[in-house]
Amino acid sequence: MSRHRKDAVIESIFQALADRTRRQMIERVSQSPATVSELARPFSITLAAAVQHVQLLERSGLVRTEKQGRVRLVMIDPAGLSTLRLWLDDRRNLWETRLDGLSAILRENPKR
Amino acid sequence: MSRHRKDAVIESIFQALADRTRRQMIERVSQSPATVSELARPFSITLAAAVQHVQLLERSGLVRTEKQGRVRLVMIDPAGLSTLRLWLDDRRNLWETRLDGLSAILRENPKR
């Protein structure tokens, strides 16, 4: 997978999770699969808005969905958040190798 | 810390990282501290824009800064990303307790 593509995936994940409504939808769906209507209910938004949120979450890889009859089931896709975890681990490795120097800097600046 | 406040912190972190320019700034600063001008250079943006990005990153807790003379040094704040890590761990626990049921569902839907 190209660096650019990978970055686009990460970007869509951060964008998806930057919205409070979508974070709560993820939370809900982490418990058990839910329909789009069920995801809309707790918020004062139209069904159309909920559909858009779900589509965005699906494009980012955070959820999978499956249409069953006239209902669409939305379920968590563990792959989505492990992508995020991998990104986070990579970044942490980056600065942990530098942590000795950094901690020296932090020691000089005890504020916070 | 209240749930609402905590959520606001998480939100600001996701929002900060949803922007490609800011993610690259974080990447740069993970290696070693950098000035605002140094952070602006790789991108075709004005210094003023870079200042705004840095301010946003600082408000989200992802970086610390310190003014030295006419220069502002920007450095990674490990606390920022560990907040993100904690959030991620919490969510993972949520659905890992549900993973047995979920994997059954996934087995029924081998697509992907």
Added chain:
DNA sequence: ATAATAGTTAAGTTTCCACTTGACTATTTT
């Protein structure tokens, strides 16, 4: 002291994002 450098702030512009309404399709229910 003057000039150059680094950053900051305010204000305006453009672009993007969340949301709504309204028309439409497909599936259940009655």
Added chain:
DNA sequence: AAAATAGTCAAGTGGAAACTTAACTATTAT
């Protein structure tokens, strides 16, 4: 078959976000 339900799509609106320019302050170099 008709009515209700669940979702989808397109187009439009409003507000937030990213960016610019321009005027200004503080520090360092000549």
